[in-house]
Amino acid sequence: MTGAWAVLGAVVVTVATGLLLRSREGRISTRRAGPPAVPDLPEPVRTLLAPGAAVTLVQISTTFCAPCRHTRVLLSDLAGRTEGLRHAELDVTRTPEVAARLGVLRTPTTLALDPAGRELLRVSGVPERSALLDALRPHLISPIG
Amino acid sequence: MLKDVPVDPRGPRFSAWMTTLILVVVLLTGWWRLLAAQTVLFAMCAFISLKLNPWGHVYRAVLQPRLAPVSEREEAAPLRFAQGVGFVFALVGTIGYAAGLPAVGVAATSFALVAALLNAAFGLCLGCEAYLLIRRAAPAASR
Structure with a gap:
């Protein structure tokens, strides 16, 4: 009898978790958008900043992340077609402290950084192409690059 | 440890449904020998090769051609x-x-069931999503 309740409980938890994670997939957050001061960016991220690009998308990945591959395909294609946008991937499998310093808890998480390394926004999970492009547009047409 | 080639993503989904079924039977019956067999299967796939997964063979032989x-x-x-x-x-x-x-037994099997069903029904890999959380919680074990 306990077993039947456990099955029921597990199904309820699964559906709730699945729907929650699905609703957060591709969510764009500007919560951590940096102050005007020069940000304290971890070195492995700073070296990825593309010179001359208005926005660099830094995708935080791990080896054990299946949707990271889909995200890589989507973002590199988007960067290839968009003026001033670059894409770089950082694998933090062996350097989880970098993810911790960035406040990244799940992969893929994509940070959009300006040339000074300030965070413009971040995307949790596989991004939604048109929503991301809409959110980036104001930063891309600024007279930087 | 063998290196596996990339696979058709529908195979693991089918496999996750089979794992879900086995774990439900374990919870309903308390038949621990079945759970022991599933444990061995998990170990073979994780530590030796995914090719040892019998559900993968069933998928390729029966479902994939259709x-x-x-x-x-x-x-x-x-x-x-x-x-x-x-x-x-x-x-x-x-x-x-x-x-x-x-x-x-019930608590641990329920956790395994949640993970298997999340994978089967939603295509989500809980352990993969939570990898960074696991590393943060247990940094000593991984160094």
């Missing part, structure tokens, strides 16, 4: 990591049931 081919492929490393997470829960569950601690 489905339209897809070009999409999934990397093996996340799948094996997920099997390793399943192994830990199933091992704790087996020990719980076998040692006369059914509460431990």
Whole structure:
């Protein structure tokens, strides 16, 4: 009898978790958008900043992340077609402290950084192409690059 | 440890449904020997090769020929990591049931069921999503 309740409980938890994670997939957050001061960016991220690009998308990945591959395909294609946008991937499998310093808890998480390394926004999970492009547009047409 | 080639993503989904079914039977019957067998299966897939997964063979022999081919492929490393997470829960569950601690058996098996069903029904790999959380919680074990 306990077993039947456990099955029921597990199904309820699964559906709730699945729907929650699905609703957060591709969510764009500007919560951590940096102050005007020069940000304290971890070195492995700073070296990825593309010179001359208005926005660099830094995708935080791990080896054990299946949707990271889909995200890589989507973002590199988007960067290839968009003026001033670059894409770089950082694998933090062996350097989880970098993810911790960035406040990244799940992969893929994509940070959009300006040339000074300030965070413009971040995307949790596989991004939604048109929503991301809409959110980036104001930063891309600024007279930087 | 063998290196696995990328696989048709529908194979692991089918496999996750089979794992879900087995774990439901374990919870309903308390049959710990079945959970022990599932634990061994998790271990073989995680630590040796995904090719040892019998559900993968069933998928390729019976289901794949009837489905339209897809070009999409999934990397093996996340799948094996997920099997390793399943192994830990199933091992704790087996020990719980076998040692006369059914509460431990039920709790651990329920966690494994949530992970398997999330994968089967939503295509989500909980262990992979939570990899960074696991590393943060247990940094000492990984260094």
